[in-house]
Amino acid sequence: MSTTPSSCPLCAPPRPDLLVADLGLVTVRLNEDQFFPGYCFVVLKQHAAEPYHLTITDRTEVMEKVYLVARALEALFTPDKMNLESLGNMVPHVHWHVVPRHRTDALWPRPIWSEPHEPVKLDAASLERRVGDIRNEIVRLAASG
Amino acid sequence: MSTTPSSCPLCAPPRPDLLVADLGLVTVRLNEDQFFPGYCFVVLKQHAAEPYHLTITDRTEVMEKVYLVARALEALFTPDKMNLESLGNMVPHVHWHVVPRHRTDALWPRPIWSEPHEPVKLDAASLERRVGDIRNEIVRLAASG
Numbered sequence: 001m002s003t004t005p006s007s008c009p010l011c012a013p014p015r016p017d018l019l020v021a022d023l024g025l026v027t028v029r030l031n032e033d034q035f036f037p038g039y040c041f042v043v044l045k046q047h048a049a050e051p052y053h054l055t056i057t058d059r060t061e062v063m064e065k066v067y068l069v070a071r072a073l074e075a076l077f078t079p080d081k082m083n084l085e086s087l088g089n090m091v092p093h094v095h096w097h098v099v100p101r102h103r104t105d106a107l108w109p110r111p112i113w114s115e116p117h118e119p120v121k122l123d124a125a126s127l128e129r130r131v132g133d134i135r136n137e138i139v140r141l142a143a144s145g
Numbered sequence: 146m147s148t149t150p151s152s153c154p155l156c157a158p159p160r161p162d163l164l165v166a167d168l169g170l171v172t173v174r175l176n177e178d179q180f181f182p183g184y185c186f187v188v189l190k191q192h193a194a195e196p197y198h199l200t201i202t203d204r205t206e207v208m209e210k211v212y213l214v215a216r217a218l219e220a221l222f223t224p225d226k227m228n229l230e231s232l233g234n235m236v237p238h239v240h241w242h243v244v245p246r247h248r249t250d251a252l253w254p255r256p257i258w259s260e261p262h263e264p265v266k267l268d269a270a271s272l273e274r275r276v277g278d279i280r281n282e283i284v285r286l287a288a289s290g
Binding site: 092 | 194195196197201204205208209212215216219225226227228229230231232233234235237246253254255256258259
């Protein structure tokens with residue numbers, strides 16, 4: 001909780017090619033490492049270390065956005081389970097890991113952190129398509145309520 | 146999402162000596178392994194695989210209970226960061242890991258899953274005291290709003 005906004009990497013603007021959506025209090029960003037296909041971050045725009053340090057209105061809105069992203073990833077990637085994590089030991093700025101998990105993934109059923117892996121980076125066209133697909137599904141779900 | 150309630154270990158009643166509190170839609174249970182002091186689970190009483198499969202009212206209440214437990218653990222254990230995780234790959238029944246983390250803990254700043262560890266089990270008196278301390282702090286915080 002000692003990180004100041006000026007030195008906080010999550011207070012900086014997101015990389016444009018990874019930005020999935022701007023959703024009020026949060027941005028949605030694709031994890032550059034797509035070892036787990038669809039893996040996104042939901043990042044609070046303001047600086048706060050813990051979700052429960054926010055007002056109830058804000059923390060509820062943040063969580064609703066996390067769930068919206070999870071539902072979009074569920075629709076697109078048909079995971080066997082969704083993993084949701086707020087850690088922030090290295091970057092104490094509220095951000096949620098939203099990770100679709102499959103029985104066929106290399107680390108199943110263990111947590112994603114249980115073994116190191118080589119990052120999977122998409123080429124520019126595949127990255128653009130994936131970001132666009134997730135964005136479109138979020139928009140579709142948000143419109144249908 | 147294929148686990149049926151009859152075979153789901155988290156649909157079974159909690160071990161009485163680990164039960165911290167019964168809070169409406171959820172129970173709070175101390176993790177028997179106290180390698181990370183204060184580590185609790187917040188377990189949904191009904192069977193559901195994902196928090197976002199619940200109604201907005203229910204999923205908001207569940208998250209408010211997770212935050213209440215986190216605040217109690219923050220007050221008691223003064224962590225450097227709180228880790229909140231909904232995984233469920235092995236037991237697909239909504240349960241949140243609420244884990245106080247310290248710069249001095251063996252795995253800091255990595256996630257708790259990054260290396261195996263020998264479980265730390267408290268003796269009966271210490272377990273009872275820890276469960277009681279967390280329960281009292283939850284009650285105190287809930288009463289103060």
